[in-house]
Amino acid sequence: MSDLRPARGADVRTETEIRRSRFIALVRRADGEDEARALVTEARATFPDARHHCSAFIVDVDGANRVERSSDDGEPAGTAGMPMLEVLRGSGLTNVVAVVVRYFGGIKLGTGGLVRAYSEAVQGALAVTPRVRAEALGLWTVDVGHADAGRLEAELHARGVGITDVGYSAAGVRFTLAAADGDQLAGTLAALTSGAATPVAAGTAVVEHPVP
Structure with missing residues (x-):
């Protein structure tokens, strides 16, 4: 067995602005579903006034099947959580969770624009995530x-x-x-x-x- 994972203790945060909407991406190691969901809870507490806290995670547990989950958290179905999950899959990482917090800037991005924005937010955070x-x-x-x-x-x-x-x-x-x-x-x-x-x-x- 040989798996690529984020380094333990590495809390990554990056931010981008697209048409006045702020996208804050958080990436962390998660060795179980509880740890993955904990980052979502922390994001809601840290950014309580944000409109969306979208998430995706991939977790491998010894002796069990791989767990993959995603949430659009109020964005149009399929425009946030699933694109984020696809980026995680493409990275080759496991035991990883990503949360993207969005502050709406007043300009609608459309379905395609949201998919690109959430995907690029996670890609940017993964680019600076230390790996083991x-x-x-x-x-x-x-x-x-x-x-x-x-x-x-x-x-x-x-x-x-x-x-x-x-x-x-x-x-x-x-x-x-x-x-x-x-x-x-x-x-x-x-x-x-x-x-x-x-x-x-x-x-x-x-x-x-x-x-x-």
Whole structure:
């Protein structure tokens, strides 16, 4: 599994004006429907005097089907929420929510104009949204003595091996490592420890990498 998502904690806000109407686009990471709907609630509270708070989101939940929702929030049917959702789909992102707040400027945009305006508002926000790639990797633990732990940790970092946890005890140090290939990891550890350290499978984890 490898998915492209907005980076956690990145709250994106952009604004455009089209024929005197203000379109404020908000984009955020959402790892569940509740988180997605929370941004809509926040937008209504932050911009209570706006006429429309249109939204769209895509959320993947482990063990469940993908959830996609959109809302026109009073705009003519199909002119806001669905165009926003189409932009999210086209971006390749998942676990993402977008809200576009509109302050009506007194000039009607027409059906086509609204579709373009809401689509472009989301596109503009996505253009500055930091992304991460989420990858499901295997987890392994390896135990070493205190005397070897510092050197081994440095060597693993130098080779790009992900260290998700380091535990210390009187007996020694236990590293929890994330890797896509267990056999390759075993070979790396054997080379670094002269065969003394053997990885033990410990499940899987989702690791996120920033996307340039």
